[in-house]
Structures are given as C-alpha cells and as structure tokens.
Amino acid sequence: MIWKKLTIDTSVEAVDLISEFLSEHSVEGVMIEDNVPLSEDDLKSMFVDIPLIEGENDGTAKVSCFVDDSFDIDGLKADIAAELIRLKxxxxxxxxxxxxxxxxxDSTWQNNWKQYFKPFRLYDNIVILPTWEEFDDIRPDDIVVSIESVMAFGTGTHETTKLCIGQLKKYLKPGQSVFDIGSGSGILSIISVYLGAGYVHGMDIDPxxxxASFENAEANG
Structure with missing residues (x-):
C-alpha cells in the first residue's frame, strides 16, 4: 500500500482543533511535533524507550498524517486550507x-525497521533471532525463535511481551493448550510450542x- 505524508505547520494552540478536524475527515491517526515541555506526570504515564530530545518551546507545532492512495489528497488539502482560514x-x-x-x-517501512532489530537473549535460554541476522552465541539448550516478519506487534523487546514469555516459562506445562488472543507476530504462540504446549491457537483482527504469524510460524518449521 502506498502512503503519503501530509504536514501542517501550525501553532501549539491549534493542534487539538486541527487533529479533530482530520479525525472527522476519516484520518485515523496524527503525529504531533512540538517542543512543549513534558510534566513529571506526563513522563510517569508514558513508556519511553528512547531519549527525549527537547528544544526551546517557540509555540510552533507540526501536525502530520499518513493517508493511502485511496484518499483524494488534493481535496483533503483544500478542505484543511479552508478550515485553517476559518480557525484563523x-x-x-x-x-x-x-x-x-x-x-x-509498507515494504519500505519493514525494510527500514530491520536494521534496528538485532538478535537478543531472554531468560537465559530463549534467543530471538531475526532471520536476516546471525548470532554466534547459540548454546545446546537454547530455544531459538526465528522472526521473519515484523509487520505486527511482538518482537520480544517490549516489556509486556517479555513478561508474557516469562509467565509461559514459569507456568506452562507440557501438553497444555494455549489461546493467544491478539497474537500479533505470533511470537508467544511459537514460544508456547517450543515449551511443549499440546495445542496452540492464535487469533488477531489485524490482517x-x-x-506475520503465518510467516513466522513457517520460519520456525
């Protein structure tokens, strides 16, 4: 699918109204860039795994959205321009x-992401191995989970995924059934099989x- 990025240079004051306008025009999500300082409460409520880069708050902001090629981009741009005149x-x-x-x-996003996804070890004997990478430290008792597709949530790096893997290692008994609701990449289903589950059923509403689940399952045999 082809995506185009539409960006509106505006003010911090107008961000919410512009975002709401885009939502009313079937834009499903927006990206907001500004230099408004985060409060302590903001930081406590956020999961941040990269350093925050803060600049001087000059009151300016950018509101961006990505739309696919089914959108009338020229029509949307004209509607936004008219709304900005009204808001002014x-x-x-x-x-x-x-x-x-x-x-x-989509393929551009997937290929760009691959350069940041490296092999790593979880709980001593689980190795998450992207199929395009090499990992020299494979031990005899390791469970090696091959990941072919990252177009869905579940690479093993997020804390929630790590926690679920730890609970599977602790509580899953050989032969038990596992239902993976919201399976994402299928990583938990795959690890469940490696840990001895007798039956695994994964499901997700995202095509x-x-x-991705089928591709990753195939990569693991």
Whole structure:
C-alpha cells in the first residue's frame, strides 16, 4: 500500500482543533511535533524507550498524517486550507503551510525497521533471532525463535511481551493448550510450542498480524 505524508505547520494552540478536524475527515491517526515541555506526570504515564530530545518551546507545532492512495489528497488539502482560514478568526494557526511528501509503501517501512532489530537473549535460554541476522552465541539448550516478519506487534523487546514469555516459562506445562488472543507476530504462540504446549491457537483482527504469524510460524518449521 502506498502512503503519503501530509504536514501542517501550525501553532501549539491549534493542534487539538486541527487533529479533530482530520479525525472527522476519516484520518485515523496524527503525529504531533512540538517542543512543549513534558510534566513529571506526563513522563510517569508514558513508556519511553528512547531519549527525549527537547528544544526551546517557540509555540510552533507540526501536525502530520499518513493517508493511502485511496484518499483524494488534493481535496483533503483544500478542505484543511479552508478550515485553517476559518480557525484563523479565533486562534493563532501559525504559518498554516500545508505540504505533501514522503511517499512510501509498507515494504519500505519493514525494510527500514530491520536494521534496528538485532538478535537478543531472554531468560537465559530463549534467543530471538531475526532471520536476516546471525548470532554466534547459540548454546545446546537454547530455544531459538526465528522472526521473519515484523509487520505486527511482538518482537520480544517490549516489556509486556517479555513478561508474557516469562509467565509461559514459569507456568506452562507440557501438553497444555494455549489461546493467544491478539497474537500479533505470533511470537508467544511459537514460544508456547517450543515449551511443549499440546495445542496452540492464535487469533488477531489485524490482517497484517495474521500474515506475520503465518510467516513466522513457517520460519520456525
């Protein structure tokens, strides 16, 4: 699927109204860039696994969205421009410049992501191994989980996935059944099989997740 990025240069004051306008026009998600300092409560409520880079808060912001090629991008751009003119009567909308660029497809995202996903070890004897990487420290009793597709949640790096894997190691008994609801990449289902589950059934409503699960299951034989 081809995606285009539409970006609106605006003000912090106008971010919420512009985001709501995009939502009303069937845009499913937005990305907001600003330099508004985060409060201590904000930091406590967030899961942040990369350093936060903060600059001077000059009141400007960018609101971006990604739309697929089924969208009338010119029509959406015209509607946004008209809305910014209307909002300008009440609030500061900044420069109100609208740009369209960064056309990409799903395969571009997947290939770019691969460079950051490296092999790693969990709980002493579980190795998560991307199929495009090599790992020299394989031990005789290791469970090696091959990951072919990362187009769905579940690489083993997130704390929730690690916690679930730890609980499977602790409580799963040979022959037991496992139902993996919201299976994502299928990593928990695959590890359950390696740990001796007699029957595993994974399910997800995301077509990309279902596809990723089958690809990862095949990569693990």
């Amino acid at each position: 009567e009440f609030i500061n909308v900044g420069s109100a410049e609208i740009t369209v660029g960064e056309t990409s497809d 990309d997740a279902v596809k």
